[in-house]
Amino acid sequence: MDENMEGNKEKRNDSENAIETLHQDGVKRMRIDLDQEDNSNSSNLSENISNHFVGLFGGTSTDNGIPTTGVDLENISNVKIGSSQTRVENSEQTSNEMVEEAGSSKLEELIRPDNNSQNETRITDEDSCDSDGENNNSTSGSENTIMHNTDTDSDSEGQDDEYDEDDVLRKAKPSHSFFMVPEFIQRQYGYPTRKANPALFQQRCYGSLMNVQKMELMYKLEDHEGCVNSLNFSPDGKYLASGSDDLKVVIWDWTVGKPYLKIPTRHKKNLFQTKFLNLKGSDLHLATCAKDGQVSYMQIKNEGLREARKLGQHRGPCHKLAVLKDQPQIILSAGEDGIVFNHDIRRPKAERIVYVKDVHSHEVSLYSIHSHPLKSQEFCVAGRENSVRVYDQRKSSQPLALYCPYKATDPKFTRGFHVTCAVYNHDGTEILASYYDSDIFLFDTEKESGQYAHRYTGHRNVATIKAVNFFGPKSEFIISGSDCAHIFFWEKKTEAITQFLLADDNGIVNCLEPHPQLPFLATSGLDYDVKLWVPSCEDEPSFGDLASTIRDNKRNCWLNNDPSSESQESSEDDNWFAFYPFGW
Structure with a gap:
C-alpha cells in the first residue's frame, strides 16, 4: 500500500516536473518570439505608419512631395494613434495569455508595451516641422552635412587650391x-496654427524646393532690338521694366506677355540698369543708367512719358x-x-x-x-x-x-x-x-x-x-x-x-x-x-x-x-x- 502510494507520488512528481519543463520551454520560446516581434515592430513602425499616411493622402513623389491622389479627411484623426493602439492592445493580449500559461511573474516586464516604440510612433505621426515649417530631423542632418562640405576658415588660409568639379x-x-496637400488643408480648414495665415502660406510656397x-x-x-542688360519688377509686381542696347526701356504687362509702354531714352550708349522708384501715386517712376555714364529719371503716365531729366554724370x-x-x-x-x-x-x-x-x-x-x-x-x-x-x-x-x-x-x-x-x-x-x-x-x-x-x-x-x-x-x-x-x-x-x-x-x-x-x-x-x-x-x-x-x-x-x-x-x-x- 505504502509502496503504491510512493509510486503514485513519484509519478505525480515526474508529471509535474515534465509540465514545469514544458512551461519553461514555452516561456523561453515566447520570450524569443516576443523579442523578435518587438524588434521587428520597432524597426518597421515608421514604415507602417508612413504607408498608412500614403493610404490616406495618396502616393507622394519623392522629389516634390506632392500627393498624387485624393485625401480621406475622415480618417486623419485616427492616423496618429491607430498604429500604436493596435500594438499596445496586441501586446497586452499576448501578455495575459503568456502569464496564464506560464504562471511566471517575470514575464510581465519582458512583454510590457515598449514606451520607446510608442514615443517613436508619436514622433513619426505628429507634425515634426519647426516654427519655420522645416523638418527638424532633416535639418539636423543637413547641418551636419553643411559643416562637412562648407568651405570655412580653411579656405581663407588657402588650403583648397584645387577642387574637384564633382564636389x-x-x-x-x-x-x-x-x-x-497638407498645406492646402491647413489653410482652407483654418487649423488653429500659425500656418493657416495666407501670407505665411505664400512665403513658404515661394521659398520651397518644390x-x-x-x-x-x-x-x-x-520687343527689343539688342541685348537685354537689365530687368526690374515694379514694387507691387504688376510690371516688369527691361533696358537694352537699343537704348529703349520697355515696361511689360508680363501677365499677358505684351508691352505696356515703350520709351526711348536720352542715353547715347548701352543701357545698363532700370529701376522702379516706389513713389506714391498712379504714375510710374523709373531711374536709368548707361555706358555713357548718365543717370536719368523718368516719370511715366498711362498715356506715355511725362517727364525725363538727367540726374548726374559719371x-x-x-x-x-x-x-x-x-x-x-x-x-x-x-x-x-x-x-x-x-x-x-x-x-x-x-x-x-x-x-x-x-x-x-x-x-x-x-x-x-x-x-x-x-x-x-x-x-x-x-x-x-x-x-x-x-x-x-x-x-x-x-x-x-x-x-x-x-x-x-x-x-x-x-x-x-x-x-x-x-x-x-x-x-x-x-x-x-x-x-x-x-x-x-x-x-x-x-x-x-x-x-x-x-x-x-x-x-x-x-x-x-x-x-x-x-x-x-x-x-x-x-x-x-x-x-x-x-x-x-x-x-x-x-x-x-x-x-x-x-x-x-x-x-x-x-x-x-x-x-x-x-x-x-x-x-x-x-x-x-x-x-x-x-x-x-x-x-x-x-x-x-x-x-x-x-x-x-x-x-x-x-x-x-x-x-x-x-x-x-x-x-x-x-x-x-x-x-x-x-x-x-
Whole structure:
C-alpha cells in the first residue's frame, strides 16, 4: 500500500516536473518570439505608419512631395494613434495569455508595451516641422552635412587650391519642407496654427524646393532690338521694366506677355540698369543708367512719358543703381570712375558720397552697388578689386567692413581676382558676391570680415559682368547665370545645385530678377528677349548635362588662368574686352 502510494507520488512528481519543463520551454520560446516581434515592430513602425499616411493622402513623389491622389479627411484623426493602439492592445493580449500559461511573474516586464516604440510612433505621426515649417530631423542632418562640405576658415588660409568639379555633385541634397496637400488643408480648414495665415502660406510656397524644381519657361517677351542688360519688377509686381542696347526701356504687362509702354531714352550708349522708384501715386517712376555714364529719371503716365531729366554724370560707364526702401526719392549710383553719387530727384545736383581707391590710391572701377534692406544709410559696392566694401553714407571716409574670401598671401589672390556683383539678402545679414572667373561666395555680415560662410561652384563668370541674386522671400536659394547659357540654382545651406535650366540661345545669361511676391523669375542675356520662368513643370528636374557642363566650365577656367595665355599677358585696358567680347 505504502509502496503504491510512493509510486503514485513519484509519478505525480515526474508529471509535474515534465509540465514545469514544458512551461519553461514555452516561456523561453515566447520570450524569443516576443523579442523578435518587438524588434521587428520597432524597426518597421515608421514604415507602417508612413504607408498608412500614403493610404490616406495618396502616393507622394519623392522629389516634390506632392500627393498624387485624393485625401480621406475622415480618417486623419485616427492616423496618429491607430498604429500604436493596435500594438499596445496586441501586446497586452499576448501578455495575459503568456502569464496564464506560464504562471511566471517575470514575464510581465519582458512583454510590457515598449514606451520607446510608442514615443517613436508619436514622433513619426505628429507634425515634426519647426516654427519655420522645416523638418527638424532633416535639418539636423543637413547641418551636419553643411559643416562637412562648407568651405570655412580653411579656405581663407588657402588650403583648397584645387577642387574637384564633382564636389558640387556630391553635395547633400536638400530635403523638402513644403508639402502641397497638407498645406492646402491647413489653410482652407483654418487649423488653429500659425500656418493657416495666407501670407505665411505664400512665403513658404515661394521659398520651397518644390517650386524651384518645377521651374520651366512660360514665354518670351520679345520687343527689343539688342541685348537685354537689365530687368526690374515694379514694387507691387504688376510690371516688369527691361533696358537694352537699343537704348529703349520697355515696361511689360508680363501677365499677358505684351508691352505696356515703350520709351526711348536720352542715353547715347548701352543701357545698363532700370529701376522702379516706389513713389506714391498712379504714375510710374523709373531711374536709368548707361555706358555713357548718365543717370536719368523718368516719370511715366498711362498715356506715355511725362517727364525725363538727367540726374548726374559719371566720368565712365555706370553699371548699377540702388534705391533706398524708406527713401524712394533717393538713388545711389556707382561708376567705373570709382565714385558713388547720391541722387535726390527733388534736388538739381547729385552729391558725391565716396571716391573708392585701393591701397595704392588708384581709383577702383565699380560694377555693383546695393543698399541694405533695413539700414538705409548702409550700402555695399564691388568692382575691379578683390573685396566687397561696406560703407555708411554718414561717415564714408573709410569702409565699415571689407569682405574677401582669400588672404593676400593666398595663391588665388591674383591681379585679376575681382567682383562683378554683390547683393544683400532679405534682412542684410548676408552679402552674396560673384567673382570674375571664380565662384560665388556668401559672407555673414555679423561675423568678422574676410571669412565666407558658403561657396557655390559649377557655373562660369568670365564673358560679361554677370549678376547674382537670392531667390525666395527669406533668401533660401542662390541664382546665377553662366557663360554656358544656363541658369544655376543652389540651395543656400547645403550648397547643392537644385535646378539647372538652359536659358539663352546665344550662350550667356546675365540678368536674373525674382518677382517680389510670387515664385516667378525673369532672365535675360545676349538674346534680344526676356524669358519668364514659372513653377508649372509636371516632370522631375533633369540634370543629364550638368556633370559635363560643370567639367567644361572648370576646364575653361583652367585655360583662362594659364599663365601662358594671352589674357594673362594683356594690359589692364585690354582686359576690359574680357567683359565685352562682342564689342559693346
